[in-house]
Amino acid sequence: MSKNQSLNFKGCSIFRYRIIASTLTGKAIRISDIRANTESPGLRDFEASFLRMIEKLSNGCMIEINDTGTKMRYKPGVLVGGTGLEHDCGKTRGIGWFLEALLCIAPFAKNPVAITLTGITNEETSLCVDTLRTVTMPLLKHFGISEGLELRVLKRGARPNGGGEVLFRCPVVKTLKPVNLVNIGHVRRVRGVAYASKVSPQVPNRVVDSAKSILNKVLPDVYVYTDHFKGNNAGNSSGYGVSLVAETTNGCLYGAEACAEGGQIPEDVGLIAAKRLLQEVSQGGFVDTSNQGIVLLLAVCCPEDVSRVRLGRLSPNTIKLLRMIRDVFGVVYRIKADDATKSLVLSCVGVGFKNMAKGIA
Template sequence: MSTMKFKGCNNFRQRLVCATLSGRPLVITHIRSEEEEPGLRDFEGGFLRLLERLTNGCQVEINETGTVLRYIPGIIIGGRHEHDCGSARSISWFLEGILPLAVFAKQPLHLSLSGLTNDRLDVSVDNVKAVILPLLAYFGAEGATLNVKKRGLPPSGGGHVEFSCPIVRELRPCNLVDAGLIKRVRGVAYCAKISPQFANRVVTSARGLLNHLLPDVYVHTDHYKGLAGGHSPGFGLTLVAESTTGCLLAVDVHAKEGALPEDVGERGSALLLEEVRRGGCVDSVGQALVLLLMALGPEDVSKVRIGQLTMHGIQTLRLAREAFGVTFKIRADTETGTVLLSCLGSGVRNFSKKVT
């Protein structure tokens, strides 16, 4: 197996995941070598530790400055594990990374993760539960669950989630090309260690804009107090638009310090409308995961329609070609302003999963 070689810290999780699934050694050099604090960050080291827990026989070597990483993948074993994600990146940052690995594990994965459930850098756990897991089910990995036991907000975190994921022998090809029309909006306004009135005001503000366009809008409140509220106070909003064909588009807004609930609700509604305006069957957050799962799929044609390629999506296309030899055909649809992508999967199989 030839070694995959990359420079820089971009696409860190996906590079490790693709190396693991393809069975190829990985070398990453020049990791923040020009910065005042060079090398890997704590959260990237945390992801490596999580990867070591989920696999058997992997080898990780990091030089003294942390600017060079050598990784030899092992066998994905799954099973029950606990992991502290810290407070630099959210729990979702770790979950997004290991999702493609979880479905190809030797045993079903049960993860207990602690840290931030919501922040301004990453997708929220509510978004993962409402949109990312249904995408996984579309590819054949049905039955994945995510339960929020404690809400953890920045800067101190203190959140806790339970994640479980089934295993599959191989993924299904996808045909996500009909975006349909938006028929309803669902959402959750959460708050922790503050008055529940904050969440109520967020809901009223979000509905104020959306109800002008759609009658079926329901946003429920989720108030956490005491130990269930983690270590820091705060509030925010997650909105999900569902189309007539079952496509899901979602946005997250976490309130900055001193922000008004009304501003958070209005911003969430505006961001959701912008996501809908872009079109497509997958939102900008789920785009990279879908493209990677298409590359991992059976040797059959998979298609997806997206609004516009994000930088993360473009990096995933390059990585799929490097790791699995999968090349995507990209066609712009001028009528709808969307982009249609198709590919032949690499046929990755989980030989630990018995044929039933």
Template sequence: MGSTEVTFFPGDRRGGGEFSADTQTAGSVGLLIQVALPCALFSTTTTILQLRGGTNAEMAPQFDYTTEVFRPLLERFGATFDYKLLRRGYFPRGGGEVHIRVNPVRQLKPIKMIDGGKILRIWGWAFVAGTLPIKLASVMADSATVALQRAFKGVEINIEAYKEREEDAVGNGSGINIVAETTTGCILGASGLGKRDVRPEQVGKQAADDLISTVETGACVDPHAQDQMVVLMALADGISQVKVGPVTQHTETAIYIAKSLSEAKFNIIKQGPNSNIIECTGIGLLNPV
């Protein structure tokens, strides 16, 4: 607390292997993956991550977002990961568990995503767990569907509602995840978590409104994917370009850190009041595997 400076002395990259991390709370498993993934991609052998904590937590990507939105983006760079979801965990107890398998890459490819295209289809799922009734999931799914149908007439929309099995989740939780695919192959996501003082129809509608706002900017990635792309662009071999909406503070921070720790060069090209292209000349990190 109160620290104003960080000094980093990098050591030699080590090989893969098995690693475990447990937040012992509902701390986000998705954020643990963000921290470990770049290192695992450039290790010398396969890496297994055994992660415990919150799979669906506030102020962090839900694990569903990581697998359904972020992973397809990662695959554009020529990398991926396999996963096994053993158990979900929610606020405040946590207790979720996820296993991640990452094979190393020789080098990341640059990407070019500057045409958002048109919405091709939208799918998603609303869930409840523990003692919460499935009716809450149905209300979230229905309210999101209505809002999306108004915005995207003629587009296939399928949001299912379900209840987690007792053995597959720890504690009570509810939420919604929405994914949209465009005609140019862009994958956009939006999500929301149920709260005691927020009606389920509000949760569903807000998630839908967030997705609609992203689409209106013509972006190729949603606001939550922006900053997650920065480290990959910085490591890739060549010039990457990604069209986004307004640049978030998370993205500005990620760019600042990437530039501080590497020789990657970034440029924000303004396209309009709510549209930008993030351009990066990556360092082309080479893995001696």
């Protein structure tokens, strides 16, 4: 692939993955028709904030946006990384929306990354920080990213005013390891955390009892602890929710979550999260729906060997991502249906991506 040639995209779908792919490959991209036919055209504030975060991690990147925000050009620089970084994620999208992208690019920076993100820690439109810590980050260990990887919740922040704060640390790697995430095993236990800010300590207990009322019917080993924040550590708004994780005998993790919104009572939040978790387990993939994109993208960046991963139903964003991977990396996933488990096994040969910014030890 020539780095002097720009890739052209239209629309705002999988915006983060386009920027990530451009950053990793060093190829400039142009995106046009960004919500051009809507009442409020152009980039949203959280997308502009995401670009500012990439700027903080990079040296020499160029971002050009037209007056209406419907067209932009991004020319990546060198991923420098660094410690002591800070970024305000705003109040439109949760911190998890930004962290998902960081998990894809931070391992390939020149220096280890330590960044403090502020904003909303738990909400319905993006993964909460608890699910990222307990489900998404362990997936990176399969690729050889483990020592020094940390996500610590310093303050909770619920909608609408946020006020949450998390510290994210990530080591750098020279290359990734090919993965074979096919053998699922059987679910052996469920763990989780029910969190609450600026509400009665009894609220998360009610959430836990409600979730366990369903999960204990199918599995005896269920433990959900409570995490109650108050004072300055509770953020600027009251809120509560729960994050659940199902673990199998082969180390497969499924995540599901629910946050209180629209006047939902604690019992409803617990029931919703438990049903979502059972739905994820029933789909039969090694990776749950929310983390399909991260695994597929990292597998492409592996050495020139075959990586395989079992997935359940592909989400619409995953399908778009597979097409983008074909266009940017020149890699086409081989998809084989497994009728016995009603799942899909996706395999590809990595492009042999190496972190050229990282010095040889």
